[in-house]
Amino acid sequence: MRSHFEHLLDLNKGSLDRRVFSDPEIFELELERIFARCWLLLGHESMLPKTNDFFTTYMGRDSVIVTRQPNGSIGCFLNMCRHRGNRVCRADSGNARSFSCPFHGWTFGSNGALTNVPGYKEIYLEKLDLQAHGLVPVAKIDQYKGLIFATFDANAPSLSDYLGDMAWYLDMILDRREGGIEFLPGTHKWLVHTNWKFPVDNFIGDSYHGPVSHKSAWVSGFEGMPRRKSGYGYEGFQVCPGGGHGFGTRWAENREQVFEMALPEFLEYEKSRLEESITRLGDLRGLHFSPMHASIFPNVSLLWQGSAIRVWHPKGPKLTEAWGWCFVDKAAPDDYKREKALHMVQRHGTSGTWEADDVDNWVQCHSSSEGYVARQYPQNLEMGLGDEINDPRAIHPDIRGRLGKFQSEINQRSFYTHWAKLMDDTTAPQVPTVGAASQGAPA
Amino acid sequence: MSAAAPSDDINLWFRVQAFLTAEARLLDDHALDAWLDLFSDDLRYWMPTITNRIGRDIDKSVSAFGHVAHFDDNKTSLTNRVKRLSTGMAWAETPRSRTRHLVSNVEVLAAEPNGTLQVRSNFLIYRSHLEYDAEIFSGVRHDTLRPHHNSWLICQRDIVLDQNVVTHKNLGIFF
Numbered sequence: 001m002r003s004h005f006e007h008l009l010d011l012n013k014g015s016l017d018r019r020v021f022s023d024p025e026i027f028e029l030e031l032e033r034i035f036a037r038c039w040l041l042l043g044h045e046s047m048l049p050k051t052n053d054f055f056t057t058y059m060g061r062d063s064v065i066v067t068r069q070p071n072g073s074i075g076c077f078l079n080m081c082r083h084r085g086n087r088v089c090r091a092d093s094g095n096a097r098s099f100s101c102p103f104h105g106w107t108f109g110s111n112g113a114l115t116n117v118p119g120y121k122e123i124y125l126e127k128l129d130l131q132a133h134g135l136v137p138v139a140k141i142d143q144y145k146g147l148i149f150a151t152f153d154a155n156a157p158s159l160s161d162y163l164g165d166m167a168w169y170l171d172m173i174l175d176r177r178e179g180g181i182e183f184l185p186g187t188h189k190w191l192v193h194t195n196w197k198f199p200v201d202n203f204i205g206d207s208y209h210g211p212v213s214h215k216s217a218w219v220s221g222f223e224g225m226p227r228r229k230s231g232y233g234y235e236g237f238q239v240c241p242g243g244g245h246g247f248g249t250r251w252a253e254n255r256e257q258v259f260e261m262a263l264p265e266f267l268e269y270e271k272s273r274l275e276e277s278i279t280r281l282g283d284l285r286g287l288h289f290s291p292m293h294a295s296i297f298p299n300v301s302l303l304w305q306g307s308a309i310r311v312w313h314p315k316g317p318k319l320t321e322a323w324g325w326c327f328v329d330k331a332a333p334d335d336y337k338r339e340k341a342l343h344m345v346q347r348h349g350t351s352g353t354w355e356a357d358d359v360d361n362w363v364q365c366h367s368s369s370e371g372y373v374a375r376q377y378p379q380n381l382e383m384g385l386g387d388e389i390n391d392p393r394a395i396h397p398d399i400r401g402r403l404g405k406f407q408s409e410i411n412q413r414s415f416y417t418h419w420a421k422l423m424d425d426t427t428a429p430q431v432p433t434v435g436a437a438s439q440g441a442p443a
Numbered sequence: 444m445s446a447a448a449p450s451d452d453i454n455l456w457f458r459v460q461a462f463l464t465a466e467a468r469l470l471d472d473h474a475l476d477a478w479l480d481l482f483s484d485d486l487r488y489w490m491p492t493i494t495n496r497i498g499r500d501i502d503k504s505v506s507a508f509g510h511v512a513h514f515d516d517n518k519t520s521l522t523n524r525v526k527r528l529s530t531g532m533a534w535a536e537t538p539r540s541r542t543r544h545l546v547s548n549v550e551v552l553a554a555e556p557n558g559t560l561q562v563r564s565n566f567l568i569y570r571s572h573l574e575y576d577a578e579i580f581s582g583v584r585h586d587t588l589r590p591h592h593n594s595w596l597i598c599q600r601d602i603v604l605d606q607n608v609v610t611h612k613n614l615g616i617f618f
Contacts, residue, residue, distance in 0.1 A: 092494040092607070186492050186511025190609035193576075216532040221523035321608060326511050338509065345515045346524075351490075353527055356535035356613035363576075363612060 005423035009416045014382030018369035021195040027317040033422050034298050035060025036429040039149040039162045041300045041311055042066050046182035052110045055093035058313045065089050067110040076150045077112045077135035108135050139432045145174035153429035165241035165400040172285050176277040179330040184341050188324035188349040196314040198362035203293050203301035205238050205411030207248045217353040225261050236406035244297030244418030246411030250290040261290055269336045284398040307340045308348040324349050384408025460549045467544035475525040483598040488521050490514040490602040513614055535615045540572040558590035578611040
């Protein structure tokens with residue numbers, strides 16, 4: 001089966017074998033072929049304002065430390081002493097010139113260099129190669145407009161090539177105002193007993209579930225946006241820029257429709273920022289597209305209006321650790337930022353009135369991939385199959401990528417196709433050579 | 444932290460303890476409308492996040508008010524949370540979790556001349572949902588109780604959960 005992952009997905013029928021969620025062997029291979037290869041989101045540069053600021057996170061199942069190095073660049077290293085493998089940093093974040101291993105005291109600088117080994121002279125007789133025993137750096141680290149990404153594969157394409165046209169669309173968040181975005185302080189972290197692909201699948205293209213999954217929140221004062229009475233709401237599209245990335249967006253014909261889609265508490269701000277956004281991004285990205293939900297391959301998800309950005313850390317075939325942040329325009333007034341944080345906390349996160357109902361659905365979906373009989377019946381991903389929009393450029397000449405209707409599983413099919421392609425590629429990721437110098441991201 | 448001011452007022456201590464015990468009963472019995480009546484209209488209901496910090500940052504382990512929190516509610520949003528549960532479509536709580544709120548270590552830390560109390564209590568909550576989903580939440584609450592009709596209204600509740608990564612699928616119950 002190992003060389004036939006593409007067969008788990010039948011694009012003609014739009015069906016997906018449920019083993020991709022439950023098989024422990026597949027999960028182990030994902031750690032190698034997806035998570036050790038792809039560019040993974042570490043955080044935002046606003047989390048590291050000062051020299052020697054650091055935070056810890058995960059790349060796949062590997063714990064890493066992300067630091068603002070003395071030269072101003074951002075470094076990222078395995079959080080692992082090169083002696084016994086102990087974690088050298090037990091804090092979530094802070095400011096430190098060095099990391100001293102709590103086991104035997106090997107000490108590493110914020111640039112990863114091994115700077116002190118107790119007994120270096122007396123015990124090791126100065127024979128230990130200090131240069132070769134620094135913290136293991138990632139192969140590549142880079143930023144896209146403040147978002148910090150890294151990869152452990154030296155053969156990975158550049159971040160720019162990896163994100164492709166998704167980067168151009170991410171500008172709708174990252175570049176709609178002068179100064180870009182910042183992450184508000186505070187991280188939600190919680191465990192979900194489901195496979196990491198369920199939430200990614202949900203955020204990349206499932207604009208279908210809202211009226212059922214989230215009705216209880218909508219009718220109780222936790223609206224995501226004002227609703228239209230007829231049908232499933234506003235017009236929109238699923239946009240498939242390739243590379244396994246994707247997002248869903250509403251379509252606003254004009255300024256009035258942009259404002260109609262704003263919740264009352266955000267209307268004044270939307271009015272104050274819209275012209276700047278149109279000037280910066282043009283009328284497709286600044287006016288017509290009002291994006292809702294997105295995923296960046298493999299494990300990042302976003303909600304534009306919800307101001308939520310999420311990483312789904314894989315912990316096992318049936319265990320995912322969700323990390324959530326709230327992002328806002330840096331140039332926005334403080335009362336708007338506060339209101340956005342409340343919006344996010346009350347809807348999307350540990351106690352989120354939207355989130356909780358999603359999570360229980362993913363948990364239950366996962367359970368079905370564990371029964372022998374249930375597993376014989378594939379998932380259905382046929383929505384919108386053969387019903388793609390033939391000429392997206394006729395809708396707007398600037399549109400990049402493929403386009404499906406707002407309720408379409410085009411993005412899920414694209415995600416699993418890209419997943420299968422990587423899983424079928426047997427080239428081992430080229431992890432960094434021991435002792436390689438760290439490549440800092442531009443400051 | 445000052446020593447409990449009216450520590451010798453056993454009658455007050457008993458009444459506060461009885462108040463918090465009755466509140467816990469309402470939560471466990473899913474009598475959430477009656478539970479909401481225990482809170483003032485100017486309520487702040489807040490649960491910060493907890494981070495692992497070391498060295499000089501150790502005091503920052505409880506996130507500051509205004510940062511992204513687990514709960515950051517006023518009376519209106521807390522009321523809406525309760526309303527959501529009664530729609531029959533709040534899937535995360537359909538059926539409802541079985542909970543047992545155990546409240547202990549109750550201390551009246553301060554009593555103002557107008558009768559407003561600062562009360563600290565510990566909680567241990569067992570939650571069981573559907574078949575196997577089960578969790579124990581422990582933590583501490585700091586309540587501000589304002590006198591009201593021979594009893595009190597809770598006008599501020601700060602809840603510190605003893606977890607960094609929340610190990611349960613959601614914080615879909617009340618604390």
